[in-house]
Amino acid sequence: MTEVDTDLMKKLVSLCKRLGFVYQSGEIYGGLQSSWDYGPLGVELKKNIENSWWDFTVRTRTNVVGMDSAIITHPDVWKASGHLSHFHDPMVDCLQCKSRFRQDHVEGDVCPECGGELTEPREFGLMLKTQMGALENDSATVYLRPETCQPIFVNFKNVVNALRLRLPFGIAQMGKAFRNEITARNFIFRSREFEQMEMEFFCLPEESGTWFTYWLEERMAWYTDRLGILRDNLRFREHDDSELAHYADGCTDIEYRFPFATDGWGELEGVANRTDFDLTAHMEQSGQDLSFQNQVENTKIVPYVIETSGGLGRTLLAVLLDAYREEEIEGRTRVVLGLHRDLAPIKAAILPLSKKLSENAAKVEELLRPHFPVRFDVTGSIGKRYRRMDEAGTPYCITYDFESLEDNSVTIRERDSLGQVRVPIDSLVNEMTKLLRDGWPAENPGT
Numbered sequence: 001m002t003e004v005d006t007d008l009m010k011k012l013v014s015l016c017k018r019l020g021f022v023y024q025s026g027e028i029y030g031g032l033q034s035s036w037d038y039g040p041l042g043v044e045l046k047k048n049i050e051n052s053w054w055d056f057t058v059r060t061r062t063n064v065v066g067m068d069s070a071i072i073t074h075p076d077v078w079k080a081s082g083h084l085s086h087f088h089d090p091m092v093d094c095l096q097c098k099s100r101f102r103q104d105h106v107e108g109d110v111c112p113e114c115g116g117e118l119t120e121p122r123e124f125g126l127m128l129k130t131q132m133g134a135l136e137n138d139s140a141t142v143y144l145r146p147e148t149c150q151p152i153f154v155n156f157k158n159v160v161n162a163l164r165l166r167l168p169f170g171i172a173q174m175g176k177a178f179r180n181e182i183t184a185r186n187f188i189f190r191s192r193e194f195e196q197m198e199m200e201f202f203c204l205p206e207e208s209g210t211w212f213t214y215w216l217e218e219r220m221a222w223y224t225d226r227l228g229i230l231r232d233n234l235r236f237r238e239h240d241d242s243e244l245a246h247y248a249d250g251c252t253d254i255e256y257r258f259p260f261a262t263d264g265w266g267e268l269e270g271v272a273n274r275t276d277f278d279l280t281a282h283m284e285q286s287g288q289d290l291s292f293q294n295q296v297e298n299t300k301i302v303p304y305v306i307e308t309s310g311g312l313g314r315t316l317l318a319v320l321l322d323a324y325r326e327e328e329i330e331g332r333t334r335v336v337l338g339l340h341r342d343l344a345p346i347k348a349a350i351l352p353l354s355k356k357l358s359e360n361a362a363k364v365e366e367l368l369r370p371h372f373p374v375r376f377d378v379t380g381s382i383g384k385r386y387r388r389m390d391e392a393g394t395p396y397c398i399t400y401d402f403e404s405l406e407d408n409s410v411t412i413r414e415r416d417s418l419g420q421v422r423v424p425i426d427s428l429v430n431e432m433t434k435l436l437r438d439g440w441p442a443e444n445p446g447t
Ligand code: GAP
Pocket: 146, 147, 148, 149, 179, 181, 188, 189, 190, 191, 192, 193, 194, 195, 196, 198, 267, 268, 269, 270, 307, 309, 310, 311, 312, 313, 314
């Protein structure tokens, strides 16, 4: 996708529902606005992105560790972080049609929907709260975390002590976050319940500039090299001073060319220098010493923090938009999700050419199933079945034909080049493992 395509979102939302990627939550009851459920293909894609992020951020590094905190958090966490006092949006209501808008999303002073009169702006708290325990009073009020990073700061000392970490090091976590967004919209781009992938990298204050640049480049590399998103559809955008969050000394977003964004670009992730703001704030609120013993100089310091903070839903949407393409082949439109093979929910489909071959072909599925997600499909013509798999982003289709009964071989067909190779069933697991690791070799035939 290189140009803004107004139909693209409609087509993608429809494909997501039809194939089982994303559904509106509570659909049979009329749907819960801006709440989304992931179907069988969506959950696989989501897990593949999560695993890729965890692998890239934590597992392959010696200086980053992970954690997984509770969603329901102590109210003092949000007092210290500044969310209770700062995490508000000014909103206006239309007196006529009752629509509600963020003030900064309205041009002029009338309702953008009906031209009606608007109320004065009022502050609208963005945190979702609930009651814990049997009593409904203020002391039982707790919050669903609006970001995953604060529990990392709160557990800073626990993690440092457990692993005897030395600067610089990172602590990462991914998981649900909740915000009572006034204008949640654009499919899964902005919702009230979403998932974040965050990493807080603690370092010496004088090294924070170097680490900021390092992580910015690393994060971009993840989107392009690991997820296969086209570099031309991504950009860096530095925040100016008026945009900076209260805790940040500098922030650069990684943006994707979303088709619905008014200036063509929407935020995927922010990389920020949060200085020592959070640890200092939690020290003041809790009375606990969260400073760090700097072994080199034998002094106590409060480290600076470089944060990388991305959204899983937005990444999944960018991956789908980037992968979606339509091709004209022999007078027919072929819809393809050109997903990176690491992300594809189904890695291979086993397709018997005729129903009569189902029993033998099922044995091929049984052979592959322990190694990677596969799908057996026998309904409809072979052409229709190929098209279903192309739309689902399946990189390889394995056809079992009448010749397979004789030569004990099958044909592997690749989604993008439409190239085919004949492979003995005995070596199919090895062959497929290689193809899923390295991709389709250039010397293999294509069309
Ligand atoms: N800890 C910093 C932080 O939370 P943020 O810019 O508010 O910063 C980080 O959020 C990322 O989380 C965003 O870049 C976006 O990808 C995702 N995100 C934030 N609000 C979201 C929402 N309402 N729906 C979906 N994703 C959201």
